[in-house]
Every structure is written in structure tokens, then in C-alpha cells.
Amino acid sequence: MPAARDVADFDARATGYEAGWLGRLHREIADRTARLALAADPAPRRLLDVGCGTGYLLRTLAGRCPDAEELVGIDPAPSMVEVATRSAADQRLRFSRGVAEQLPYPDATFDLIVSTTSFDHWSDQLAGLRECRRVLQPHGTLILVNQFSLWLTPTLVGSRRGKSRTKRRGTRLLRAAGFDRVAWSALHAVIINAVTAASGGGHTPILAVDPRPSRGDGRPAT
Numbered sequence: 001m002p003a004a005r006d007v008a009d010f011d012a013r014a015t016g017y018e019a020g021w022l023g024r025l026h027r028e029i030a031d032r033t034a035r036l037a038l039a040a041d042p043a044p045r046r047l048l049d050v051g052c053g054t055g056y057l058l059r060t061l062a063g064r065c066p067d068a069e070e071l072v073g074i075d076p077a078p079s080m081v082e083v084a085t086r087s088a089a090d091q092r093l094r095f096s097r098g099v100a101e102q103l104p105y106p107d108a109t110f111d112l113i114v115s116t117t118s119f120d121h122w123s124d125q126l127a128g129l130r131e132c133r134r135v136l137q138p139h140g141t142l143i144l145v146n147q148f149s150l151w152l153t154p155t156l157v158g159s160r161r162g163k164s165r166t167k168r169r170g171t172r173l174l175r176a177a178g179f180d181r182v183a184w185s186a187l188h189a190v191i192i193n194a195v196t197a198a199s200g201g202g203h204t205p206i207l208a209v210d211p212r213p214s215r216g217d218g219r220p221a222t
């Protein structure tokens, strides 16, 4: 189970979550994640967002995936689920309460799983990744976006002790959870990075694209 404090904080923030500079930041991260997800799998049919918050990323993906059958979001904060449900105009979107560590879906249900800035709050990150692996179809793709940076190493002896907050730890945990193809992409500034992971021993390497918008001079924005 996640730390109750983390979930209570998100629950209290749900109504204004997409507003202000922080809301803009989360939407920017979600937009870039959508770009990355669709580069890895251009036509997913069944999608899951773990720690979906207000559902902005799934709404975005619904608009870009006309052939998707179902887009499912899960989050332990009741108000996040309420706001996500209220904001969903597309019949294919469904939101419910739950945690990464115990996903309430049968094995091999989804072909694409996304998760943005939620992983840091999972109380058992390995259990959550194992669950993602379990509910992912063979050759399905997981896009995990989180704070992953060597700059965060000092926090690993403080409040975030034991968390996977560097790429090295992230890769190790993904492999331990059964993912065998892992590729990293810069997503936002230096600290927010995305990892694309798949399983099933395929030979095709996952294409690592740069999801950041170009500044116009050919170099990506941060």
C-alpha cells in the first residue's frame, strides 16, 4: 500500500490539479509521454495508466488512438478518480481506485502501460513493476516516467530511502520484474526521464525517440 500521507495529499489536490504552473508541468510531461508511447506502439488497443491522477494523459491518448478499445486508469486517491471520471467524455475511458502493487486485472490484459510521476510514490516499486509485467501482453510496452537522476542520489539516504530514483536502479528493478528490453529517453529538464521497457525476448530493439519539442534550432527544449 502507498504511504497514506502521499495519497491524502494527492486526494486534497485533485480539483485544482491541472491548474497553475504545476498543472502545466504535469500536462507537458504527459504530452511528451504520449509522443513517446505512440512512437513505441502507434496503435495500441488496450491501454492502462498506473497512478493516472486526473486522467489527462489517457484523455490525450484517447484522442490520438481511434482504434483503441479501452483506456483504463487506476489511482488510489478517490478524488483523483472522481475528477478523471467527470472529465472523461470518451466512452472508452474508465477510471477506478487501486494501487500499482495489486492491479485488479487478469494476466496479459494490456498492450501499452504508461505511468507518469507516480512511481516515486509506490510503496513497493518492485511489486508494482511485477504487476505491470503480469498484466502486460507478451511483447507489450511499459513507459515509465519518473524522477530518475544521479542528482537525486542524496535523497536516497533521506526521505526517499530505498526508492529507485536513478537510471541504474530503475534498470535493475525493471529487469528483476521480468522486463528484458529497456531504453531510456530524456523527458523533461535533467531529472524527469522516461524508460521504455518490454518483455518477451523479441529481437527488435525498442526505438528510443526524443519526445521533447524542438526549440527551432534543431536542439530539443529541456
Ligand SMILES: C[S@@+](CC[C@H](N)C(=O)[O-])C[C@H]1O[C@@H](n2cnc3c(N)ncnc32)[C@H](O)[C@@H]1O
Residues within 6 Å of the ligand: 001, 002, 003, 006, 007, 010, 011, 026, 029, 030, 050, 051, 052, 053, 054, 074, 075, 076, 077, 080, 098, 099, 100, 101, 115, 116, 117, 118, 119, 121, 122, 123
Ligand atoms: C504526481 S501524481 C501524478 C498523476 C498523473 N500521472 C500525472 O502525471 O499528472 C502521482 C499519482 O500517483 C498516485 N499514487 C500514489 N501511490 C500509488 C500507488 N501505489 N499506485 C498507483 N498510484 C499511486 C497518487 O494518488 C497520484 O495521483
